[in-house]
Amino acid sequence: MSYVLQQLLIDSAKSHPAKDAVVFGNDKVTYGELEDKTNRLANFLVDNGVEPGDRVGIYLNKSAESIISIFSILKANAVYVPLDPQAPSARISYIIENCQIKCLLTSSEKANKLPEVLAVAPVVEMVVVTDSRNEISPDIDRKLVLWEQVLADGNAGSPTIKSISTDLAYILYTSGSTGNPKGVMISHLNALTFINWVVAYLKVNGEDIFSNHAPLHFDLSILDIFCCIKVGGTLCPVPETLSIFPSRLSKWIQDHRISVWYSVPSILSMMVMHGQLDQRDFSNMRMIIFAGEVFPVKYLRELMNLVPGKEYINLYGPTETNVITYYRTRAIPEGQSQPIPIGKCCENSDVFAVTKEGKIVTRPGEEGELMGRGTCVAQGYWGDPDRTSKVFVPNTFQPNFQEKIYKTGDLVTLNEDDDYIYVGRVDHMIKSRGYRIEIGEIEAALYTHPMISEAAVIAIPDDLISNRIKAVITLKEGQSLEAGDVRVFCAEKIPKYMVPEIIEFRQSLPKTSTGKIDKPTLVKESVQ
Amino acid sequence: MENMEIKESIRNYIKTELVNNKDHQALSDSDQLIESGVIDSLGIMKLIGFLEDNMSVQIDDMELVPENFSSIDAITSLVEKKIA
Structure with missing residues (x-):
């Protein structure tokens, strides 16, 4: 045992x-x-x-x-x-x-x-x-x-x-x-x-x-x-630097005769685009597993065409539950643009979704926050009982014994096959290249810069890597700063995948009627 | 574009768009860009976009290898070879 x-x-x-x-x-x-x-x-x-x-x-x-x-x-x-x-x-x-x-x-x-x-x-x-x-x-x-x-x-x-x-x-x-x-x-x-x-x-x-x-x-x-x-x-x-060169990576997979591949989708998308997959022998491959972000269907479909006859499995789960749902991908018809489902719960784990009104989602069209339960649920955050108690909560839907569930913060709905579909987040967390990123952590880093007066970080949706990170900044009077300086400053505080890729300086930031920074407007202006 | 101009334009792009570590702000021609983390998987795509848009070259998938992107010297000679 x-x-x-x-x-x-x-x-x-x-x-x-x-x-x-x-x-x-x-x-x-x-x-x-x-x-x-x-x-x-x-x-x-x-x-x-x-x-x-x-x-x-x-x-x-x-x-x-x-x-x-x-x-x-x-x-x-x-x-x-x-x-x-x-x-x-x-x-x-x-x-x-x-x-x-x-x-x-x-x-x-x-x-x-x-x-x-x-x-x-x-x-x-x-x-x-x-x-x-x-x-x-x-x-x-x-x-x-x-x-x-x-x-x-x-x-x-x-x-x-x-x-x-x-x-x-x-x-x-x-x-x-x-x-x-x-x-x-x-x-x-x-x-x-x-x-x-x-x-x-x-x-x-x-x-x-x-x-x-x-x-x-x-x-x-x-x-x-x-x-x-x-x-x-x-x-x-896989050596870290190999991921930079898609065709070297695909050759490495071939040469190592990999049979079970697991990565974030963006790495697979890069190989679809630049990996010369049509020239590779993946005959030993049995299974391609992906997780961490939504796989854009156009790249997934192309991957399934380029590397046919393999099992394609979408796994879903925040770090706090490891993996909690799965979906075996079937052929994706041409013209389908909806993302594939995150699927159904893994055996010996359970999920359910709760609507804003506190009801359990049972039908397509209803939307709620996904909850995970079972022995997959983590023990909380180290040394942080406050944040732990906010998301690791008692299961009030089951009053007969004490049970802790994890509130994922992910909004989902159901399809006709009872598979869960990922809809979005309830908070300000985003995904980029499969990494979880709290917008607040980037803004906190920016605000420690002595020349920055205001900073708003927004996510620009991107086909390949889910989101690109943009920071819109105003400077204190009389100060001047280059985008490169801001990136270098951030990189001393946060990991590279969180450092804003696009940096824009403005005289002022748009505000809502309550005086908050108007992020939806910033996003709208950025994607135009 | 003259050869020196190509090199300086590449250096300038990498410095302003890709470098985010103070140790790499003074980029010499032979500095290692891959081991040092200046070019990562997102950075290489941005860099290729820049080369294709500004130097009128098309980078083939076969050319997307560490040997061609290991330093400013290497990238410059790739571009020069393609223009010639």
Whole structure:
């Protein structure tokens, strides 16, 4: 019985130790090696003060080491916290302090950014560096340990499993409306609810070769990593820079003989447009899965024509529930422009939608906010009971026992087949390239600029990436600023995917009769 | 457009539209644009739009490879090759 995530590796390593578990460039790690390395690192972490439930940060680019890190931390009965390797150091420091990360795993390349991060993150006591490709900055004033040393000297015995299924397994930070990211706390049971469903329903198996396109701090990575390891498949993390070049990416998929691909739709759309898909051999591909944003039907239809005979599956779910509904895509008739549904709830999870009047949506045409319930629902936001209690709420539709449901903030309706259709948001969150972005977090960053008087951030709908982010700014009297300066300023506070792509300066912003900035007018003017 | 003009025009576009890190504000001809994150998956599409609209070149999918976009030098020589 596997009730915690690390057991998925322990079991697979027992049944097929010689099989490749992770392939990244020239690095190949078999299940036996993965088991051995993760045992040594986990024992080292435990011997060096990592206690059950402690948060351990992973500050690494895609690599075999990043996968080894995840399982090492879990085997130490600790909680892994993936830090976006591209994020500005102020955000990394915030996350480290927010969830009190005492130990960080990083590469020699990333370690050189650490002095800036650690200057305002006194909580970190120990840094483990995975390689010695670059000289390590002498300014890291914490205990520094080399991974190769741990692997050479460490104890390879199986660490004792102390975690139980309701303990936290990982924390994923997403955009927060008040200016700081919030940490979604996911337990082993939360993750396994989804992983077990994928394996049972999508019938992935040990012959499968899984891509891992999403970054580790993005919850799409959960399917790739844990479903693959559970079934004893081979995991191929996609190098980050490959996504910039669609035809190289499609060739990589062909060369790695990927059979289960999972990514945000915009990456697939880019391959449809520029990926030379008609020249690729995808005969090993079985399944193309996508999630994170609406897939524009014209690109999805074209993809299904270019790569025919595969299963196309749309998954839906905010990080707070992992995945909660799915839809198996059927042929899309020419001329259809409506997006495909988000579908029906996954087994052992439940969803329902509640109208403004508090009634449950039962018919096409009715619209309501989608609620998720079941063991997939996260444990809340780290250290933030206020925001937690606003969206993780008691289920008042079921008065007989205490049950927590998650208010997704997503508006949905039903179609004739009882599939849910995504309609929009109840708040100011937007999606761009699959990332959740709180408009308020970008505005908060802009307002910290001493020359900016007023700022309004709006989303300009876009076929390819869902939304482009535009900021309309007025400056304080006598000040002057270039768009590039504003972007550089933002990039020190928020991740690159949140930095406004379009920046417009105005003398004044349009206001509504109540004196608020009139965003609908700004949007209208911007899309004309 | 003269060769130097092409290069400066590309540099100027990248500096004003793509760079959002203070470390990369002084862009030299050979600075790595991909590893440093100056060009990402959205940036490359914007850059191609700029080259196609302003330099009267058509970038084929086959040319959309790291070798052609790794630095200002590389992008300039791609454009020059296409114009010649």
